[in-house]
Amino acid sequence: MQDFENIQSLWQSHSVELKISxxxxxxxxxxxxxxxxxxxxxxIGGMVLSFIAISAALIYFNxxxxxxxxxxxxxxxxxxxxxxxxxxxxxxxxRNDFTVHPGAFLGxxxxxxxxxxxxxxxxxxxxVAAIAVGFILFFFETLHDLDTWIQVSILLxxxxxxxxxxxxxxxAFMKKEKERxxxxxxxxxxxxxxxxxxx
Amino acid sequence: MDQKDLLFKQIFDSxxxxxxxxxxxxxxxxxxxxxxLQETFLKVWQNMDKFRQKSLISTWIYRIAVNTCLTYxxxxxxxxxxxxxxxxxxxxxxxxxxxxxxxxxxxxSISKLEExxxxxxxxxxxxxxxxxxxxxxxxxxxxLRVKIHRIKQKLTELYNQHARL
Numbered sequence: 001m002q003d004f005e006n007i008q009s010l011w012q013s014h015s016v017e018l019k020i021s022x023x024x025x026x027x028x029x030x031x032x033x034x035x036x037x038x039x040x041x042x043x044i045g046g047m048v049l050s051f052i053a054i055s056a057a058l059i060y061f062n063x064x065x066x067x068x069x070x071x072x073x074x075x076x077x078x079x080x081x082x083x084x085x086x087x088x089x090x091x092x093x094x095r096n097d098f099t100v101h102p103g104a105f106l107g108x109x110x111x112x113x114x115x116x117x118x119x120x121x122x123x124x125x126x127x128v129a130a131i132a133v134g135f136i137l138f139f140f141e142t143l144h145d146l147d148t149w150i151q152v153s154i155l156l157x158x159x160x161x162x163x164x165x166x167x168x169x170x171x172a173f174m175k176k177e178k179e180r181x182x183x184x185x186x187x188x189x190x191x192x193x194x195x196x197x198x199x
Numbered sequence: 200m201d202q203k204d205l206l207f208k209q210i211f212d213s214x215x216x217x218x219x220x221x222x223x224x225x226x227x228x229x230x231x232x233x234x235x236l237q238e239t240f241l242k243v244w245q246n247m248d249k250f251r252q253k254s255l256i257s258t259w260i261y262r263i264a265v266n267t268c269l270t271y272x273x274x275x276x277x278x279x280x281x282x283x284x285x286x287x288x289x290x291x292x293x294x295x296x297x298x299x300x301x302x303x304x305x306x307x308s309i310s311k312l313e314e315x316x317x318x319x320x321x322x323x324x325x326x327x328x329x330x331x332x333x334x335x336x337x338x339x340x341x342x343l344r345v346k347i348h349r350i351k352q353k354l355t356e357l358y359n360q361h362a363r364l
Contacts (some may be wrong), residue, residue, distance in 0.1 A: 004351045011324040022211035
């Protein structure tokens with residue numbers, strides 16, 4: 001039979017080990033935000049690489065037909081515009097340090113989420129349309145001398161790939177991105193609301 | 200390191216163990232307690248400028264921790280406390296000793312208390328002055344004394360009940 005004093009001394013004898021220091025704690029908290037920033041940067045990096053590769057094709061290859069040149073130019077332009085839009089979005093979350101200005105950061109995170117939604121909905125279809133027109137023009141010359149079955153295969157593969165990107169891949173990406181941002185927003189809102197209640 | 204970082208480090212070093220103990224007592228799970236500790240100190244970091252010295256800084260931090268614990272379990276609909284304690288007990292079987300068993304029993308007994316009572320008794324066990332506990336929990340000191348007396352009795356009873364099994 002134990003009394004409360006025994007229970008208390010048992011509690012106090014149980015030493016707890018902290019797995020984290022002050023610096024590590026802040027570092028870890030920043031990691032979650034940095035993960036979203038890194039993904040956004042990788043996205044931009046991929047687009048920049050595509051831009052360089054397609055532009056290089058335009059510079060280093062001599063195409064006879066104006067349709068090929070115009071096709072590549074349209075694709076390059078579409079990639080450039082989309083990259084700029086991605087960069088504008090990236091700036092929304094890269095400018096604020098959430099540990100310094102949590103309120104402002106939360107606002108920007110909401111803005112980022114809406115902007116991201118628009119980019120992968122309405123704006124994405126403009127992008128796909130431009131890319132499709134670009135490819136159609138590009139294929140006029142480049143597929144001209146090939147066998148019919150190769151022409152059909154390439155066209156079929158291009159269409160299937162674009163449909164796959166625009167449907168399954170885009171939806172899965174949007175779902176994952178939304179979950180990630182929702183989690184962050186929820187966490188920051190919980191933190192902010194506690195202080196709003198108190199003041 | 201700037202002034203704010205240094206101040207935070209001091210605050211963290213002098214309060215983190217007690218806060219971790221509070222969160223551990225509340226959840227019965229070291230990982231969950233770590234999450235709560237981080238969330239609590241993140242709030243402390245973000246609101247250090249708003250602290251007006253009307254109370255002790257430790258009281259202020261405890262209040263944040265208590266709110267964090269309560270919100271955490273309610274909003275996340277986490278695993279029931281009992282399951283967590285079972286996990287804790289199971290995971291510690293390899294480190295079996297009489298003392299470990301008693302500690303596991305103590306956490307199990309705390310888990311049977313009401314949410315608010317759990318937090319209050321944790322502060323009592325850590326020997327926080329009654330006026331501080333009253334300020335943190337928002338209960339008048341008179342009422343708190345009665346409440347603490349009742350929780351102490353309940354915890355002792357639960358502990359002894361579990362010990363007999």
